[in-house]
Amino acid sequence: MRLKPKFGIIATLIGALALAAMLASAQAAEKVKVLASFSIIGDIVRQVGGDHVDVDLLVGPDVDMHSFQPSPADSRKFSETKLVVINGLGLEAWADRLVKAAGYRGARLVASKGVKALAGHEHGHGEGGHGRYDPHAWQDVANVKIYVANIRDALNGIDPANKAAYQQNAENYLKQLDALDRDIRAAWADIPKPRRVITSHEAFDYYGDAYDVEFLAAQGISEDAEPSARDIAKLIQQIKKERITAIFVENISSGRLMDRIAKETGAKIGGELYSDALSPPGGPAATYVDMMRHNTRAITDALRTSG
Numbered sequence: 001m002r003l004k005p006k007f008g009i010i011a012t013l014i015g016a017l018a019l020a021a022m023l024a025s026a027q028a029a030e031k032v033k034v035l036a037s038f039s040i041i042g043d044i045v046r047q048v049g050g051d052h053v054d055v056d057l058l059v060g061p062d063v064d065m066h067s068f069q070p071s072p073a074d075s076r077k078f079s080e081t082k083l084v085v086i087n088g089l090g091l092e093a094w095a096d097r098l099v100k101a102a103g104y105r106g107a108r109l110v111a112s113k114g115v116k117a118l119a120g121h122e123h124g125h126g127e128g129g130h131g132r133y134d135p136h137a138w139q140d141v142a143n144v145k146i147y148v149a150n151i152r153d154a155l156n157g158i159d160p161a162n163k164a165a166y167q168q169n170a171e172n173y174l175k176q177l178d179a180l181d182r183d184i185r186a187a188w189a190d191i192p193k194p195r196r197v198i199t200s201h202e203a204f205d206y207y208g209d210a211y212d213v214e215f216l217a218a219q220g221i222s223e224d225a226e227p228s229a230r231d232i233a234k235l236i237q238q239i240k241k242e243r244i245t246a247i248f249v250e251n252i253s254s255g256r257l258m259d260r261i262a263k264e265t266g267a268k269i270g271g272e273l274y275s276d277a278l279s280p281p282g283g284p285a286a287t288y289v290d291m292m293r294h295n296t297r298a299i300t301d302a303l304r305t306s307g
Contacts, residue, residue, distance in 0.1 A: 248269075
């Protein structure tokens with residue numbers, strides 16, 4: 001006796017298989033939501049995550065990272081977040097409190113893990129300054145390569161289905177960073193030593209350590225308080241003593257003070273440097289690579305024209 005096919009059961013199985021395929025496809029296409037502490041970290045996460053991540057920021061472009069204070073609205077950014085990435089080294093003193101307030105229990109990454117940290121400065125910004133370590137490790141390209149590896153591994157851990165993509169993206173970005181490092185060294189090759197630069201914020205020690213440049217902080221000057229006449233006199237004396245020919249203003253600092261000092265000393269205002277924040281999209285430092293190229297060009301060009 002020949003059995004008739006049970007078309008209803010077959011149709012149900014086909015439908016179930018189709019639904020499973022659709023769900024698998026949707027899951028693969030769903031982006032991993034990542035919350036980064038500030039714009040530089042966010043850009044590095046985007047480079048590694050590519051099309052598989054959706055990155056939000058706690059501190060956006062052109063915003064002073066050191067003066068940031070979390071608000072209730074920031075707690076809502078943790079909704080559906082799968083990974084929180086911070087720089088570490090004391091930069092985000094508010095991070096633990098914010099994570100607790102948001103009730104977040106997902107994956108967390110300190111991107112600077114494994115970096116050889118430089119000593120911090122006695123004075124700084126925000127909650128008690130920088131503390132024991134200088135947090136601006138991204139100013140050395142070699143350190144950002146460590147950031148990349150840490151971010152790649154974290155994404156692999158929470159989204160293993162796209163591990164191959166994260167690996168390839170990381171490899172491609174590391175090649176860009178190698179080229180960036182070579183270009184920075186080439187830009188400095190014809191500038192004689194000692195290379196001394198005064199900046200309005202102590203953020204470039206890692207850059208100086210990597211590329212043999214001495215960055216001097218404006219003595220007696222704090223971004224958090226109006227300088228006194230004595231402070232101004234001390235800085236003018238420093239510029240003359242060190243024979244500084246160019247000084248630099250960052251995107252997070254007021255240029256008014258630096259303009260006044262340059263007028264009194266004859267030192268050249270070298271231009272705007274980006275240290276703790278990228279520029280908005282379309283600006284000169286919209287990505288980490290762009291930021292490092294912009295800063296290098298601004299400093300080396302100023303020293304050449306003033307030398």
